[in-house]
Amino acid sequence: MKRDVWITEVALRDGSHAISHQFTVDQVRKVAKALDDADVPVIEVSHGDGLGGSSLQYGLSHTNEMDLISAATEVVTKAKIVVLLLPGIGTVQHLKEAASRGAKVARIATHVTEADVSKQHISFAKELGLEAVGFLMMSHMAPTEKLLEQASLMESYGADVVYVVDSAGALLPHQVKERVHCLRNSLDVPIGFHAHNNLSLAVANSLVAIEQGATRIDGSIRCLGAGAGNTQTEVLVSVLDRLNIQTGIDVYKMMDVAEEIVAPILQKPQEITREGLLLGYAGVYSSFLVHANKAAKQFKVDAKDILIELGKRKVVGGQEDMIVDIAAEMAKKTVKA
Numbered sequence: 001m002k003r004d005v006w007i008t009e010v011a012l013r014d015g016s017h018a019i020s021h022q023f024t025v026d027q028v029r030k031v032a033k034a035l036d037d038a039d040v041p042v043i044e045v046s047h048g049d050g051l052g053g054s055s056l057q058y059g060l061s062h063t064n065e066m067d068l069i070s071a072a073t074e075v076v077t078k079a080k081i082v083v084l085l086l087p088g089i090g091t092v093q094h095l096k097e098a099a100s101r102g103a104k105v106a107r108i109a110t111h112v113t114e115a116d117v118s119k120q121h122i123s124f125a126k127e128l129g130l131e132a133v134g135f136l137m138m139s140h141m142a143p144t145e146k147l148l149e150q151a152s153l154m155e156s157y158g159a160d161v162v163y164v165v166d167s168a169g170a171l172l173p174h175q176v177k178e179r180v181h182c183l184r185n186s187l188d189v190p191i192g193f194h195a196h197n198n199l200s201l202a203v204a205n206s207l208v209a210i211e212q213g214a215t216r217i218d219g220s221i222r223c224l225g226a227g228a229g230n231t232q233t234e235v236l237v238s239v240l241d242r243l244n245i246q247t248g249i250d251v252y253k254m255m256d257v258a259e260e261i262v263a264p265i266l267q268k269p270q271e272i273t274r275e276g277l278l279l280g281y282a283g284v285y286s287s288f289l290v291h292a293n294k295a296a297k298q299f300k301v302d303a304k305d306i307l308i309e310l311g312k313r314k315v316v317g318g319q320e321d322m323i324v325d326i327a328a329e330m331a332k333k334t335v336k337a
Ligand SMILES: CC[C@H](O)CC(=O)C(=O)O
Pocket: 014, 048, 049, 050, 109, 137, 138, 165, 166, 167, 168, 194, 226, 286, 287, 317
């Protein structure tokens, strides 16, 4: 099958944030099977924060992610199952078990300036015979030269693909253009792009990335991803089809999967709420949205103010405890006033 662009469907991983990590085996089976039937080539399954993410800090999973990975690998006949791992959260043991459950690709994610911590995990993934993907999160926080330096490190560790990851959905089209163009012209490996739709730019930014030579693009069906969701897969696939760019995915089947199988899983429709928009505007990690809403309720403060403060302090993934600290500080100030 000819594919100009390889789509990775991330709803069963990034979407885990949106539903507080409550995926069940039955849901994963149904979604993975339907995506496979629609010829989606790569499907990501893990806790939202990657392997080993199930914890009080990041949110406890309803079902052990390894069982979710098995559920997906058992029902697909063509698609590859991919897992995400953040060094420091997930370990090489998690990677080993995911591979034994049938995962074929490991995406090793680090903050955009910390690629050096991915070396061990990229090498180990390769030893296990997995495809290794370097995933540079919060790419808006580093200038293009820094991003290139970090992407080159991942390539030197053996990454087969390197992704520009717009975790906060904060990148503007010209910034995506500059970043992907630079990486495409400097690295030998394929370049990927992962967007969040907080500024309603995910499809447009993904098109810009493709124009600049990215050939691996992430999407989440029905926008089931953190924050306002990712590039909505069925929309992107339809637009690419109109542009005669082959994804190999069946457009009509994807529309049906979104409507009939994924929409009922959503706890509420994925839309750009005020807080979702703030993530993109203030450059805050999309997965912080649910935590900020929860802390706002607990401390009776405004989630909007928590997100603005997180943006000012440039808080990055792994610092979820800061969300509660900030909410508590705000509540204290309110009491004093
Ligand atoms: C917490 C991991 C994060 O959700 C990975 C990701 O998808 C991103 O940075 O956008």
